[in-house]
Amino acid sequence: MSTVAARYAAALRESGCTLEELRRTADYLTDLAPLREALCSPAVEAREKHAVLDRLPDFTEHDKLLHFYKLLAEKGRMELLPEIVDAYRRLELRANKEGLCTLRCARELDDEQLGELARLLCRRHGYQAMTMEIVIDPSVLGGFVAELDGVTYDKSVGGHLHALAQSLQKG
Known part of the structure; x- marks a missing residue:
């Protein structure tokens, strides 16, 4: 697990996001190959990725996660999402x-x-x-x-x- 993924996971946990919300939304973004490819592609500009994320129906109630996904897209780190979910899960387990x-x-x-x-x-x-x-x-x-x-x-x-x-x- 990369240090970057662990830091993103820790920040998400501090923000009050739950593991269930993160998993559900991350699965949505990664399960659809064309969506995942567009969000991970360096050929697609950040503003276009933001526009795609803004139009997703399941993200209207998750402002923090939407902002987080926009940040990942902007920084070109969307491919870290599965690793971030895993790091978050490990943080939750350790806390328990x-x-x-x-x-x-x-x-x-x-x-x-x-x-x-x-x-x-x-x-x-x-x-x-x-x-x-x-x-x-x-x-x-x-x-x-x-x-x-x-x-x-x-x-x-x-x-x-x-x-x-x-x-x-x-x-």
Whole structure:
């Protein structure tokens, strides 16, 4: 996540915008390919992007968000919108003392395994709860790779094989 996206997310949160409002309006802007392309294109002038945003029906009740989207368009940073939404979500989770862990594994873990891992990570990182985003990745081979707060826990077969290969190369 870029520092710029994190700063925009923090500013939006300070403005009183809710995650639900941000998600709904951001989805509207990013789901329609022609709209997204026009708002992200450097060939389209900022005033034209402002005019498009002013005509969108779902934005009349969200003055702060409309102003925010105009700012992104003006600065040529509209492509950061998905990253900004993700950064905002992470801020909300942290505020609720909840961690967000991306878990890559070769197959789905059962509820007991997930619960045990979540409890361990909560204790280690000081969270009260943990949201697990599971990504099925056959290259893991077995075990898992967990990423949380910039820390990677590699307990995968693939990771162990890589470490073994590294140590054999060093002799």
